[in-house]
Amino acid sequence: MTANPTEDDLRVIAEQVWSSYLDTDGASPLLPFPAQQRRDDVSASVSVTGAWRGHVVVSCSDTASRNAAAALLGIEHEDVTDDDVTDALGELANIIGGNVKSLLPEPCALSLPHVLMEKTAGRYPSVTEVCSLNGTWLDESVTVSVLESTADFAGVSAP
């Protein structure tokens, strides 16, 4: 596959992830429209290298990150720790990133996930956004973005 992934691709992938792990009873799906206020309190990303280079980023509000950790780990929201959030959001980024990778030119390799618990706007230099899914989950902001690197192989921005 050589075409870039689209928002529709992200929506299908996200639906599969939510129905498998975060919304197994179908009561609280990820809604494919932006939350009232987008928040990027927590972000988890995996990097793709090889025939295509860039990042797949899952960012969300702090509350959404804790909801995700609680759902994945089967614990109460108030019992969620920062380590739980790191583990859960990292795995979500890994799963979504791996499925995005399957839509990209081969060969590509996926990095281990990286999780940041702080506002992340502008954290990825030399990228363009290929597509994004701005969603709402349990009234909280969840965004999935595919960012393609514009830097050359030495890490320098192409002219």
Next chain:
Amino acid sequence: MLTMVIDDSRAMRLILKRIVAQLGFEVVEAANGKEAMDYLTSTLESGTEAPGLALVDWNMPEMNGLEFVTAVRAEPRLRSMTLMMVTTESEQSQIVRALAAGAHEYVIKPFTPDAIIDKLALLGLLPNGVAA
């Protein structure tokens, strides 16, 4: 059956553990391939029961799943161990690599419990009385 769940995500280990524990399997966990190999080596050296099944993630630190499968297949005393990759690596080329290295089955994340159970049924590993 003693089953090893190998994944660097604690959440994913828990999800897989719940699925196989419901089938009556006992579970040991490892956070990467090296930790898993260290455990298997200790069982071989001590003569204790080695797992008959391992559910193996691909992308992990220290030793990834493909390296783990290769290492297990290089150890004759672990020949009977069934290896199932459970991974987000979904390209056909990766599936071929894992199966060529010695994995018996391959499940792509995200998965439902039924997907795991169906694969265990294909491998003939479901306990008596449990239907896929």
